[in-house]
Amino acid sequence: MPPVIEVSNLHKRYDDKVAVDDVSFTVHQGEIFGILGRNGAGKTTTVECVEGLRTPDRGTISVLGLDPLTDRLELTRRLGVQLQAGMLPGRLRVGEALELYSSFYPRPADWRGLLHDLGLSEKARYADLSGGQQQRLSIALALVGNPDVAILDELTTGLDPQARRDTWELIEGVRARGVTIVLVTHFMEEAERLCDRIALIDAGRVVVVDTPAGLTSRARIEQRIQFRPSREFDTGLLANLPEVSGVSRRDEFVVVTGDDDALNAVMAVLARNQITAGRLRVEQASLEDAFVELTGRKDAR
Amino acid sequence: MNGATWRLIAVEGKLSIRDKAALVWGVACPLVVLVILGSIPSLREPITEDLTVFDVYVPVLILFNVAILAMTALPSTLAGYRENGVLRRMRTTPVGPVRVLAAQLVANFVIALVAMALFLAVAGLGFGVEPPRNPLGFAVAWLLATAALLSIGLLVTALVPSRAAATAIGTLLFFPMMFFAGLWVPIAQMPPLLQDVSAYTPLGAGMGAFQDAYLGDFPSASPLVILVVHAVVCAAIAVRWFRWE
Ligand SMILES: Nc1ncnc2c1ncn2[C@@H]1O[C@H](COP(=O)(O)OP(=O)(O)OP(=O)(O)O)[C@@H](O)[C@H]1O
Ligand SMILES: [Mg+2]
Numbered sequence: 001m002p003p004v005i006e007v008s009n010l011h012k013r014y015d016d017k018v019a020v021d022d023v024s025f026t027v028h029q030g031e032i033f034g035i036l037g038r039n040g041a042g043k044t045t046t047v048e049c050v051e052g053l054r055t056p057d058r059g060t061i062s063v064l065g066l067d068p069l070t071d072r073l074e075l076t077r078r079l080g081v082q083l084q085a086g087m088l089p090g091r092l093r094v095g096e097a098l099e100l101y102s103s104f105y106p107r108p109a110d111w112r113g114l115l116h117d118l119g120l121s122e123k124a125r126y127a128d129l130s131g132g133q134q135q136r137l138s139i140a141l142a143l144v145g146n147p148d149v150a151i152l153d154e155l156t157t158g159l160d161p162q163a164r165r166d167t168w169e170l171i172e173g174v175r176a177r178g179v180t181i182v183l184v185t186h187f188m189e190e191a192e193r194l195c196d197r198i199a200l201i202d203a204g205r206v207v208v209v210d211t212p213a214g215l216t217s218r219a220r221i222e223q224r225i226q227f228r229p230s231r232e233f234d235t236g237l238l239a240n241l242p243e244v245s246g247v248s249r250r251d252e253f254v255v256v257t258g259d260d261d262a263l264n265a266v267m268a269v270l271a272r273n274q275i276t277a278g279r280l281r282v283e284q285a286s287l288e289d290a291f292v293e294l295t296g297r298k299d300a301r
Numbered sequence: 302m303n304g305a306t307w308r309l310i311a312v313e314g315k316l317s318i319r320d321k322a323a324l325v326w327g328v329a330c331p332l333v334v335l336v337i338l339g340s341i342p343s344l345r346e347p348i349t350e351d352l353t354v355f356d357v358y359v360p361v362l363i364l365f366n367v368a369i370l371a372m373t374a375l376p377s378t379l380a381g382y383r384e385n386g387v388l389r390r391m392r393t394t395p396v397g398p399v400r401v402l403a404a405q406l407v408a409n410f411v412i413a414l415v416a417m418a419l420f421l422a423v424a425g426l427g428f429g430v431e432p433p434r435n436p437l438g439f440a441v442a443w444l445l446a447t448a449a450l451l452s453i454g455l456l457v458t459a460l461v462p463s464r465a466a467a468t469a470i471g472t473l474l475f476f477p478m479m480f481f482a483g484l485w486v487p488i489a490q491m492p493p494l495l496q497d498v499s500a501y502t503p504l505g506a507g508m509g510a511f512q513d514a515y516l517g518d519f520p521s522a523s524p525l526v527i528l529v530v531h532a533v534v535c536a537a538i539a540v541r542w543f544r545w546e
Contacts, residue, residue: 053392
């Protein structure tokens with residue numbers, strides 16, 4: 001099956017500022033594809049080129065086999081879009097907006113169902129909605145046309161934790177219907193839970209495309225083990241282990257860093273010496289660590 | 302036209318009505334002025350063998366209504382849509398932003414049409430002002446004047462960078478335009494030079510055409526041509542150079 005979205009060598013500059021330098025990726029039928037990157041990395045510019053809202057300076061884009069700039073009618077019918085910034089008239093009511101937008105599409109979804117799923121009230125005026133409610137409405141409008149592909153820029157930014165979880169469930173339901181989804185996000189938990197694959201974008205370039213687990217292991221981040229030993233002992237015993245890269249003390253705690261096998265090695269040494277580890281805490285490398293590692297920290301620039 | 306277009310027009314109409322400013326300034330205000338002027342006995346005395354001062358003010362107030370809608374309501378709404386990303390959001394739908402513009406134009410047109418009928422009815426039933434003796438001529442004059450004004454409003458929207466600028470420029474144009482329609486000094490009492498200038502302005506030409514229709518003639522060619530030129534030229538420039546973002 002050909003990819004649903006194919007972006008190759010996309011380049012886009014605003015005046016003399018290069019926003020997207022060289023971005024290529026493909027998105028397959030039915031997957032949730034995440035786009036992660038720091039503020040200003042070029043995520044929104046990239047997806048707006050895919051949506052046909054911006055004209056790339058170089059590169060080619062195909063969505064469902066269509067050209068986003070020339071096949072407007074066909075593309076807009078099949079592509080649902082949530083813009084990072086985008087508003088409705090302030091005096092428009094939520095129900096009116098959904099009813100209006102659903103009339104734009106050949107086979108719309110049931111807008112009342114969406115209204116309910118997203119916990120919106122039909123009569124509220126757009127201008128009176130809170131930021132999170134506006135965001136939910138914008139998600140509903142992206143889905144109301146029953147799209148084959150949905151591009152959601154900052155899906156849950158501004159939502160409270162409960163609304164965020166509800167939205168994730170909604171998106172999982174949408175994916176279950178076979179809709180292909182591109183998700184721009186800053187929330188690692190969201191990316192980890194929803195995305196099949198993630199493109200990390202940094203300074204207008206794709207650093208890596210991988211599964212969430214793949215990204216985490218790629219970053220090769222050390223484990224950090226912290227515990228309070230039941231008695232004093234020579235920490236040199238731990239420092240000599242090949243799996244361990246560092247040992248330090250903080251008040252009555254011992255902090256050990258090392259590779260994936262460090263925990264087992266440390267526990268074995270402690271057991272041999274009849275020491276128990278109180279208040280043991282192990283920090284695994286998270287997607288967040290991987291993100292920071294792979295997109296280059298400030299001092300690395 | 303399909304369902305989406307009609308729904309869009311209905312929604313834009315509703316939004317225009319919810320925007321109290323347009324109704325207050327564009328409809329209620331000229332209506333109140335109409336009633337006040339109608340209640341002043343001295344304005345009801347004939348100045349020519351056919352017309353009273355009040356008779357002349359009825360079409361002036363009809364143009365006032367169209368001018369408020371076209372020069373202030375339309376540009377500030379549409380420039381606001383552009384500024385707030387409403388038009389951008391529409392670009393991602395199959396309907397596109399052009400039809401939002403069209404729906405706004407239609408909505409304002411319909412409001413102006415209803416207001417015009419209301420003004421004529423109030424003037425006729427309330428104060429015994431005779432309706433235009435040439436109804437067809439009046440209708441043509443009103444249609445062309447409304448088209449010219451909406452085009453100019455669209456042109457303002459097309460070229461200005463922001464909503465604030467649209468409102469400011471629209472309002473700034475409104476006053477001289479109304480002056481040349483004879484809001485403050487009836488055209489007949491203007492010095493000849495100003496009368497000549499007035500004839501080339503959209504509202505001056507509109508008044509000229511209305512005058513003919515009131516007196517029973519089909520409007521003469523020159524005001525109609527001037528209105529058509531304003532309508533076509535402004536619309537063409539607006540369409541060609543419309544700023545979408
Ligand atoms: N309309 C514009 N005109 C000029 N520069 C722009 C414009 N839009 C974005 N930029 C610049 O292009 C770069 C990429 O912006 P973009 O909005 O694509 O980033 P992003 O990855 O979506 O960031 P965020 O996470 O903050 O949403 C930024 O440096 C930004 O300042
Ligand atoms: Mg962005």
